[in-house]
Amino acid sequence: MASLAEPESRTSDDDFRQEVQNFLAKNFPPELKGKSNALSSVEGPTEESPAERAWREAMGAKGWGTPTWPAEYGGGGLSRKQAAILNEEMAKVGAHNPIGGMGVMMFGPTLLEYGSEEQKHEHIPPICRGEIRWCQGYSEPNAGSDLANLQTMAEDKGDHYLVNGQKTWTSGGQWADKCFCLVRTDRSDKHRGISFLLIDMDSEGVDVRPIRMISGVSPFCETFFTDVKVPKKNLVGEEGEGWTIGKRLLQHERTNLSGGGAMASLMGASLADIARHYVETTEEGEIADRVLRDRIADFEIRWNAFLLTARRAGEEAKASGGVSEISSVLKKLGTKLGQERAELAIEIMGFQGLGWEGDGFSEKELQGTRGWLFGKATTIYGGSTEVQNNIIAKRVLGMLDHQ
């Protein structure tokens, strides 16, 4: 449908498109077409090929891996429109964005908003170049949904803080260079006693232990801090502002976790295609079990409605220049549907869908099992579904706790 016209001149858009095309022709290695290996904090490092390195460095030099971030800190300095053109042109030649990870998704946007000039100049450019991995030090054994109950203590020692405590669910902690961390600087005030601190993971006294999950992999860690010295320049904002800054960062996290496009790419073949492969079909090639067929249609229709909602949230945000009200529901809707799909896929495949390892299972089947189990985390991390419901009820619907 028609949308509000954008005032930008067509000529400058065309010029920019030409610039992108020239850049891609010169810098994108054709052998990387269709591949993706953005610097990921969850999957762990893989050996970077010369072509991958060249592509990352070319994009990093332009700042186009973080296209809308300010150019003065190493970002692309592009308008939304230009970023969209860049995306289109990259998609055309099958180029991926080699710059990613938690630094891009969560920490960078937050630091740009709250960090000092010095901090921005120190930390943003390496993120734009894809050189530094960040991890998140939020949750603790007794601070999950009740995050503000965190106890990791940062004691003021004049020129530095002395940090002691334990973090958990540190995504990619074993591979990270740095950690953005919520710490307690004041025991007398639950929320205003929290500060936002940046910690080098190779500092003395940092101990990282991977946690083995039900899916058999270890993307999360326990992180122990024992008398870790952190320079005062690594405090973001003022002491006691950590809760405000930390919550802002979680908004970036939720926006990213719910992204329909990213989830859709994880989903691969349609359930109907999977079913046609695993269960009996009629002569016409239809799924013979009409009840199962109906349930697949039911899921696919709801998934369609979700994708339309994710798209709508993006369009509304773009038109209003702010965050759409419905972005608050995307995380809980998308994660629930993702889990439902994995469960339905197993039901379709039978025992073949529960393979753990060894012969007799395809790589896809084995990945499916691990994905099904790992997917259980999605309704727990990044603010559980129950926490999302509290946020929607209180912030969006105005249903207060006390009245």
Place this chain on the structure above:
Amino acid sequence: MAVLNDEQIMLRDMAREWTQNESPVTEWRKVRSGGDERAFDPAAYQTMAEMGWTGVIVPEEHGGSDFGWMSAGLVIEELGKTLTASPIVSSTLAASAIMLAGNDEQKAKWLPKLASGEAIGTLAIDDNPRHDGKVDGTKASGGKLTGTKPFVHEAHGADIFITASDDGLYIVEKGEGVSLSTRKLADSRSHAAVTFTDAPGDRLANGPDDLLDQLLDRARVLTACEMLGMAQAVFDTTLDYLKQRVQFNQVLATFQALQHRMADLFGDIAMMRSAVEGGLQALDAGFGIPRAACVAKVTANDTMHKVSREGLQLHGGIGMTDEYDVGFYLKRARTLEADWGSSAMLRNRFAEIGKY
């Protein structure tokens, strides 16, 4: 809410202002107790027509505004919020049938009248009480139709019936060979069994092979728009009620058990709106309509069903009383859920389209 253009925003705001001020649910109560079998206020319908709402999808050359389906949907949604009773959905669909398959003469004869509200049209499709997309009881022979359509909406006010037969769609005017037998449904709107006995019909011969399916897809999407408005209204009313009602010395809205149910409904309605708007966008684009119409109507059916039940439950005993509005929405909802395809029927259609 989809991103709208200026004329759509104006149209929606006008519809919202008029329905909230001139046609709140109290107007529907008056219609219900008024005893007019047409079950709408002709003066109100005339006003709606004067504001251009009856001709939103009709081309300008035939007296409409040609604003498209999204615009029509915005108006229907607002009317649904206050349960404004009118034949606008039926009449718009009748016009769309003529636009899809009428010849120049048929278009020139009927579209201006439907657009201006001077004439009212409706669909007489189903030969059975449960919609299944099949026409197996109404015969056409030598331009005369014979058969009974057991439940035709807005039949009492209709001047023309877009009638499905074994020989395709016909325009049948009220009068000769057409008789009505009122069927009172729980929603108190106009419904009748319409019997055609050698009724003269004018065949809509210029349409595509799948004319009936195309018309039904339009009906599914437009009906879903009315449901969207209703679901939003039930949600808003229920939320207001929870913020006022005190039990155990607490406002109900402070109970987490109720907060989470409302948060769930909020998410469901967000998806319903996206699905319905997706259907309207497909109609305007002329692309991917069968799938989008299934997604729109199934999502609207399932969400409206849940919201109407939850809305009543969350109101408690008072929701069971005729004095409160929430029961009206429940009763109207089930009629619309059955219209042009239950979720089960449409999931089957969706699977067929996708060759599952």
